[in-house]
Amino acid sequence: MGILVQIEHVDGQVADGAHELLAMARSLGGTVEALVCAKDATTVAAIADELDADTVVAVADAVLADYVPAAYLTCLAQAMEDRAPDLVLLSYSTAGIDLAGGVALKSGREMVCYATAIERDGAVLTVKSQVYSGKLTASTTLPLPGIVVVMPGAIKAPERAGGSAPVEELVVDLSVSQSIRHVENLLPDSDGIDLTKAERIVCVGRALGGTDKLPLAEALAVKLGAEIAGSRPVIDAGWLPRARQVGKSGTKVKPKLYLMAGVSGAPEHLEGMQDSDLIIALNSDEQAPIFRKAHYGAVCDMFEVLPALTEKLG
Numbered sequence: 001m002g003i004l005v006q007i008e009h010v011d012g013q014v015a016d017g018a019h020e021l022l023a024m025a026r027s028l029g030g031t032v033e034a035l036v037c038a039k040d041a042t043t044v045a046a047i048a049d050e051l052d053a054d055t056v057v058a059v060a061d062a063v064l065a066d067y068v069p070a071a072y073l074t075c076l077a078q079a080m081e082d083r084a085p086d087l088v089l090l091s092y093s094t095a096g097i098d099l100a101g102g103v104a105l106k107s108g109r110e111m112v113c114y115a116t117a118i119e120r121d122g123a124v125l126t127v128k129s130q131v132y133s134g135k136l137t138a139s140t141t142l143p144l145p146g147i148v149v150v151m152p153g154a155i156k157a158p159e160r161a162g163g164s165a166p167v168e169e170l171v172v173d174l175s176v177s178q179s180i181r182h183v184e185n186l187l188p189d190s191d192g193i194d195l196t197k198a199e200r201i202v203c204v205g206r207a208l209g210g211t212d213k214l215p216l217a218e219a220l221a222v223k224l225g226a227e228i229a230g231s232r233p234v235i236d237a238g239w240l241p242r243a244r245q246v247g248k249s250g251t252k253v254k255p256k257l258y259l260m261a262g263v264s265g266a267p268e269h270l271e272g273m274q275d276s277d278l279i280i281a282l283n284s285d286e287q288a289p290i291f292r293k294a295h296y297g298a299v300c301d302m303f304e305v306l307p308a309l310t311e312k313l314g
C-alpha cells in the first residue's frame, strides 16, 4: 500500500501532527511518502532530515513560504496524480481540513475526517472517527484509494532519530490564480501571559456563564499557583482575553496540572491540552467526552466544587 502524508510546518518547523501522521502511516505498513511544500530547497532539506518516510516528495517555491490555499492544493493534487497513493493522510488542522476537502473534490476520492484510529485488513481500511464533538465514535469502512484526516494526538509519534529519505523534486506549475493571498501573520496580544510556561492551569468552559462567577475559578487558581485559562466560547464571549484560550485555535499547553471546570472536552479543546501530566475534570454531565481523557473526574456542579476546593486548600 502506498501512503502519501501531507507535512505541515511553519518556517521549516515541522508540526507535531506531521510526525504523528508518519507514525500512523508506518503502523499501517507499505510505502510512506512525505509531501513537503516549502519556500526553498534549504528548508526542504532541513525538514526532510526530520522525517521518518521512505521518500520525501518536495516542491520548493517562494510562493509556498506561507500557507496559500490554491498553491498548496495544486501541489497536493499533483502529488496525488503523480504518485497515485492508495491513502492520503492529512492532519485535522486549519490547513489540513482546508486541503482535504479540496483534494477529495478534485480527485473524487472518499474522505473520512476526525479520525482517531485506522485499522487495515488487506486492502480494506476501517477508520474510527469522533463525531458530535467526540460524544460518539463512528466506524467507517473506507474504500481505497481514500483520504483520511487525522485528529492530533490520535497516535504517539516516536522520539525522532532523524530521517534519511531521498528527496524527489516534484515540478508544479504554481502560476495558478491565487484568489487568497497571505498578507501577514498576526499574533494575538499576549497580555504578558505565556500559558505554555504555566505548570498549573485552571481552565473554565462555557458553563461559567459570565464573568460574575469568574472569581470562583480565580480564587482556586491563586491557591494552586495556577494561571487561569478558558475554552473558546469563554474567549469569544470576552470573559477572558484571547491569550488565555487553550485549544486548536488557541495555545497548546502541557502543564503538570490542568484542572478544568465546565469544559465538555471537544476535540478542538483536547488538541491544546491532552498532553498535560495530570488532567482533572469537573463536569455536571457524566457523558461529557472529557471524562474519557481526564485522569480524575467529578460529576458535579462546578459552582459548588470550585469554592469547596479553594477552601480545602486552606
Ligand SMILES: Cc1cc2nc3c(=O)[nH]c(=O)nc-3n(C[C@H](O)[C@H](O)[C@H](O)COP(=O)(O)OP(=O)(O)OC[C@H]3O[C@@H](n4cnc5c(N)ncnc54)[C@H](O)[C@@H]3O)c2cc1C
Residues within 6 Å of the ligand: 133, 204, 205, 206, 207, 230, 231, 232, 233, 234, 245, 246, 247, 248, 249, 250, 251, 261, 262, 263, 264, 265, 266, 267, 268, 269, 272, 282, 283, 284, 285, 288, 300, 301, 302, 303
Ligand atoms: C476550527 C475550530 C477551532 C476551534 N478551536 C477551539 C479552541 O482552540 N479551543 C476550544 O476550547 N474550542 C475550540 N473550538 C470549539 C470547540 O469545538 C467547542 O465548541 C468548545 O471547545 C466547547 O467549549 P466548552 O467545552 O467550554 O463548551 P460546551 O461544549 O458547551 O461544554 C460546556 C460543558 O459544561 C458542562 N456544565 C454545564 N453546567 C455545568 C456545571 N454547573 N458544572 C459543571 N459542568 C457544567 C456541560 O455538561 C458541558 O459539558 C474550535 C472549533 C472549531 C470548529
